[in-house]
Amino acid sequence: MDILDKSLLNLLQTDFPLAAEPFRAVAEKLGISENEVLSRIFRLKEKGVIRRIGAVLDSGKLGFVSRLCAARVPEDRIARFVDRVNALPGVTHNYGRNHPCNIWFTLIAPSEEELERTIEGISRDTGVREILTFRAVRTFKIDAKFLFDDALSENSASPSGKREEGPDAKF
Template sequence: MDAHDRKILDIIQSGFPIEERPYAAVGEQLGLTESEVLARVRALRAKGVIRRIGANFSSGSLGWQSTLCAARVPEAQIEAFVAEVNSHQGVTHNYLRDHSFNVWFTMIAPDMAAVRATLAEITSKTGIAVLNLPAEELFKIKVDFAMEGA
């Protein structure tokens, strides 16, 4: 990565321009063209430096419910279980852990009844019970990785 790549990463982590042509706006800040910024972002994605570009919404502020879920999934069933979990629109992300509860995921839905219905459907289709762990208190941690000077 060169200095321009690091500056692009600094900008898009938390200051992604909400404009019709956001990469042109980033380019203006850096003295690059829109095409140059897009090519750099694509290259950073291809290298795995950037995994995802997308907005984060506060589900509670939008009137939705979110929850953390965990399941004990036998090794031989992980792929099928995760495929079922991922087939549900409200699942935001999931990950494996080295723990007896080895598959964790988060999901959002219009209300807790919809969350419970989705979890029941996952259990029905997979035969694996899902632990529903809605937050009792919300802690938001903002993480930016300063790239300038790195």
């Protein structure tokens, strides 16, 4: 990755424009063409650096409920269980863990009742009976950004060309 890729990644994570033509706006901020932005994004997606570009919405503010779920899945059922869980539109994360509850995932649903029905369906379809659900009591961190300091330090500016100020500024 070159300095422009890093600046592009920083910009996509921190200052994605809400515009009719967002990639053109990104291109203008970086001083390159829209085609160059799209080409770089496509290449970074092919390499697995970018998984997705999309909005991150606060499901609770939209009236949805969410739970962290932990399941004790026998080794011979893991693939089937994971496939079933990953097929659900309300699953945002699904990870294996070295723990008695060896599969952990987050589930979002329109209501408590729908969430319970979904968990019951997973259990019924996979034969996994132990699926625990945990409500969030307090949110500590909701997102992660992977910023490239060297992309910023070359110009002592953010990818948008504006100098950052304040206690959290990165240069």
